[in-house]
Amino acid sequence: MTPPTIRPARTDEYDEIARVWMNSWASTGLEDASNFLLAKLRARVPLEVEKGWSLFVADDRGAIAAMLALHLPNLYLDQLFVAPEYQGQNLGRSLLAFTRQHLADEISLRCVRENEKAWRWYEREGFFFEKEEIEPMTGFVMKYYRWKKEEIAR
Numbered sequence: 001m002t003p004p005t006i007r008p009a010r011t012d013e014y015d016e017i018a019r020v021w022m023n024s025w026a027s028t029g030l031e032d033a034s035n036f037l038l039a040k041l042r043a044r045v046p047l048e049v050e051k052g053w054s055l056f057v058a059d060d061r062g063a064i065a066a067m068l069a070l071h072l073p074n075l076y077l078d079q080l081f082v083a084p085e086y087q088g089q090n091l092g093r094s095l096l097a098f099t100r101q102h103l104a105d106e107i108s109l110r111c112v113r114e115n116e117k118a119w120r121w122y123e124r125e126g127f128f129f130e131k132e133e134i135e136p137m138t139g140f141v142m143k144y145y146r147w148k149k150e151e152i153a154r
Contacts, residue, residue, distance in 0.1 A: 066092070
């Protein structure tokens with residue numbers, strides 16, 4: 001089976017990207033999928049692109065399997081969400097490898113403290129915990145992580 005292709009998102013895919021984002025987020029058990037959440041994410045996608053997101057999708061023969069949002073000037077991996085039906089197939093690892101191609105020396109990110117599956121995965125992938133802070137807009141405690149390319153021994 002051919003793995004999904006990672007490519008830039010198209011504006012006509014924003015609604016489906018929001019749906020993948022919602023379903024993946026809901027799969028964490030932290031919030032239920034709802035029409036309200038979907039509407040909020042649908043509104044957020046174009047706003048975030050306007051504010052500087054480089055938005056990518058994992059395209060599985062026309063189906064969006066995952067979304068990846070990078071803020072390249074800030075060396076920031078903002079969102080990485082894999083649709084529930086594609087989880088456990090190393091797609092997240094492929095998206096992270098893709099991220100490291102674009103942010104080769106350093107990557108920062110944050111994730112919700114209660115999403116233990118996510119932050120433990122980032123730790124296994126070489127990210128180091130920096131701090132925790134409450135996100136005022138959501139009330140969630142966020143864990144901040146950073147990855148830096150190891151210096152080549154001389």
